[in-house]
Amino acid sequence: METSPAAFFRFAAEHHELLVDLFRRRSFTEGELHEVIRRHERPTHANTVHVAEQLQSLGVIEPAPEATSRLEITRPVASFLEFLLREHRLSSANVIQGYLADLSELSTELEHAIRMKHDHGVERALQEVADEVDQIRQDSHANRVGITDEALKLKTNREHRPARLRYETVNRLWDRYIVPLRDLLDTSKAMDAALDRLLLIVQEGQTVYEGDSSMAREFASLRARLIRLRRDAGADHVESVKEISPLHESLRRDTLLVRGASTALERLGREGVTALDVFDLKICSWRREGLLRDAAVEAFLRNISGYEPAPPGPLPEMPTSELPATISDADLHERLSAAGIIPDVLGWLTRQFPTVSLSEILRARASVGARMPHARRSDPRMSDDVGVSR
Amino acid sequence: MTTELPRLADVFRGLSRGRHICIDDGESYWALKENVALFHDLFEALGFKLIAHQKNFFYFEGDERLSDASARLVVFVFILVEWLGDAGVLVEEELLRREFSIQELPHFATDRYRSYMVQVGVTDHDQFLLLVKTIERLGIAQLITESRLRFRTPIYRFLDLCLKADGQTQTSGST
Numbered sequence: 099m100e101t102s103p104a105a106f107f108r109f110a111a112e113h114h115e116l117l118v119d120l121f122r123r124r125s126f127t128e129g130e131l132h133e134v135i136r137r138h139e140r141p142t143h144a145n146t147v148h149v150a151e152q153l154q155s156l157g158v159i160e161p162a163p164e165a166t167s168r169l170e171i172t173r174p175v176a177s178f179l180e181f182l183l184r185e186h187r188l189s190s191a192n193v194i195q196g197y198l199a200d201l202s203e204l205s206t207e208l209e210h211a212i213r214m215k216h217d218h219g220v221e222r223a224l225q226e227v228a229d230e231v232d233q234i235r236q237d238s239h240a241n242r243v244g245i246t247d248e249a250l251k252l253k254t255n256r257e258h259r260p261a262r263l264r265y266e267t268v269n270r271l272w273d274r275y276i277v278p279l280r281d282l283l284d285t286s287k288a289m290d291a292a293l294d295r296l297l298l299i300v301q302e303g304q305t306v307y308e309g310d311s312s313m314a315r316e317f318a319s320l321r322a323r324l325i326r327l328r329r330d331a332g333a334d335h336v337e338s339v340k341e342i343s344p345l346h347e348s349l350r351r352d353t354l355l356v357r358g359a360s361t362a363l364e365r366l367g368r369e370g371v372t373a374l375d376v377f378d379l380k381i382c383s384w385r386r387e388g389l390l391r392d393a394a395v396e397a398f399l400r401n402i403s404g405y406e407p408a409p410p411g412p413l414p415e416m417p418t419s420e421l422p423a424t425i426s427d428a429d430l431h432e433r434l435s436a437a438g439i440i441p442d443v444l445g446w447l448t449r450q451f452p453t454v455s456l457s458e459i460l461r462a463r464a465s466v467g468a469r470m471p472h473a474r475r476s477d478p479r480m481s482d483d484v485g486v487s488r
Numbered sequence: 489m490t491t492e493l494p495r496l497a498d499v500f501r502g503l504s505r506g507r508h509i510c511i512d513d514g515e516s517y518w519a520l521k522e523n524v525a526l527f528h529d530l531f532e533a534l535g536f537k538l539i540a541h542q543k544n545f546f547y548f549e550g551d552e553r554l555s556d557a558s559a560r561l562v563v564f565v566f567i568l569v570e571w572l573g574d575a576g577v578l579v580e581e582e583l584l585r586r587e588f589s590i591q592e593l594p595h596f597a598t599d600r601y602r603s604y605m606v607q608v609g610v611t612d613h614d615q616f617l618l619l620v621k622t623i624e625r626l627g628i629a630q631l632i633t634e635s636r637l638r639f640r641t642p643i644y645r646f647l648d649l650c651l652k653a654d655g656q657t658q659t660s661g662s663t
Contacts, residue, residue, distance in 0.1 A: 255576055255577075257576075258575065258576035258577075259576050260573055260574055260575075260576050261573050261576070261577075261578065261579065262573070264576075348578055348580070348581070349578075351580065351651075352573065352578055352579045352580060354650070354651055354654045355569055355573070355579050355580065355647055355650045355651065355654075356569055356570060356572075356573030356574075356579060356650075357654045358569075358649075358650035358651055358652065358653035358654030358655075359565075359566040359567075359569035359570045359573070359650045359653065360570050360573075361653050361654060362562075362566050362649075362650070362653040363563070363566050363567065363570060363600075363604055366563065366566075366604055366607060367600070367603065367604065367607075370607060371559055371607055371608060374554055374559050374562055374563070374608075375553070375554060376652075376653075377554055377558075377562055377649050377652070377653075378553065378554070379554055379558045379561070379562060379645070379646075379649065380549050380550035380551065380553060380554075380558075381506045381547075381550045381555070381557070381558050381561075381626065382503065382504060382505070382506045382536070382547070382548035382549065382550040382551075383505070383506050383550060383555070383557075384504040384505070384536070384548075
């Protein structure tokens with residue numbers, strides 16, 4: 099059934115808060131619908147059941163396709179509310195590419211009609227091309243607004259979503275909308291090619307219909323639309339990139355930082371401190387050792403300047419009793435000569451020098467041996483281990 | 489003439505003790521910034537390697553690969569980065585913009601974080617405060633008061649390690 103625009107707008111003016119509420123919910127049961135209607139009810143409103151019926155009859159809501167018990171806002175009304183609320187659905191590059199393909203077909207149609215001087219065909223093609231061009235411009239603008247809104251939401255981050263999740267969102271925007279559109283606009287220049295071709299056809303049409311003021315006006319109008327589309331689509335894209343690019347980069351970097359830190363901590367927990375060995379963090383910790391401070395050096399130099407050494411004091415004399423007892427070689431030789439054959443040299447030395455230490459006795463015993471290098475144990479004059487002779 | 493280098497004693501004293509000199513250090517920073525080649529040559533002759541980081545700060549590269557003290561610093565920053573990331577803020581921006589209360593730092597707030605700190609030998613609050621003092625001495629952060637600190641640009645030396653850690657994950661994941 100055809101919807102009366104007047105009836106629709108009257109209802110919308112009266113119940114705009116209800117419409118926005120239902121739009122935000124997207125899908126709802128009949129019970130939920132009645133509850134929402136009651137929440138926005140005013141004394142001037144009709145009863146709940148009547149409002150629910152109006153919503154259906156005006157084409158605002160319809161049964162959801164997946165379940166008869168659920169209802170949803172119809173697509174045209176949702177699009178209209180998206181436009182009013184600046185909650186634009188983003189058009190992917192594939193959608194834009196589809197428009198360009200349509201535009202190419204319509205261009206061929208227009209060109210053919212012009213060459214055939216088929217006035218009605220030219221008029222129809224001009225109108226369709228103009229609609230298509232406006233649709234592309236509208237979608238391009240909606241994308242710019244949608245991306246800007248999304249970027250703002252990500253920047254303010256009222257929901258405190260971690261950088262990783264925000265990066266996923268911004269990365270999707272980047273990969274799905276920005277990069278393919280850049281390919282269309284800058285790399286393959288598909289849009290430029292389509293618009294250039296159309297402008298040539300329009301130019302041809304203007305020449306052919308030079309004398310027809312009505313047709314000439316239509317061609318001039320389409321030409322202006324094409325120029326506006328080229329300008330606006332480029333600007334929309336540049337602005338979208340400006341809006342999203344810094345955010346994309348900062349979230350990308352943040353995501354890498356957090357992911358790196360988490361990975362390193364996870365390895366630390368699993369493998370212990372050896373997991374940190376991969377990090378080449380060399381912090382200087384040089385210490386001055388054995389160096390004097392300038393002030394200390396100065397004080398030292400002041401103390402030694404003009405220093406004159408005092409004469410050394412006399413060496414102290416050691417008391418005789420404290421002198422270590424020794425056996426002089428001369429005394430030993432004299433006593434050996436007087437002793438004749440000595441059966442026990444060590445015993446003889448001990449008896450001869452009772453006050454000397456054992457080490458001195460042994461030194462003297464070695465001296466006796468050195469004096470008699472020819473002596474042998476077999477010598478009859480020898481008695482103990484080393485023989486002594488006169 | 490190297491003897492004419494401005495603030496040479498201050499600069500050397502700081503760098504040789506592991507300090508990172510950034511714009512917050514005023515004259516020492518500008519002396520280095522404006523004479524970086526001369527300082528570099530002088531310090532190299534003395535056996536020190538002066539590093540000028542792209543984020544505009546200077547430090548001496550040490551000899552040890554990763555000392556116990558360095559390991560504590562690394563873990564301190566990794567925990568901080570993960571915590572800020574989970575809080576939904578832009579980590580890099582927040583680290584350099586915000587003043588942190590030492591009490592709010594997360595290093596002993598959860599069992600997991602506490603276990604990481606214990607693994608590198610920071611077992612209680614007193615040792616944690618010593619670590620914070622070390623971080624200040626090295627010029628990574630500045631203590632505004634006894635209980636508040638803010639990070640300085642040399643924190644990027646540690647953020648570089650986070651990126652390195654992620655790079656290694658990607659590499660090991662792709663091989």
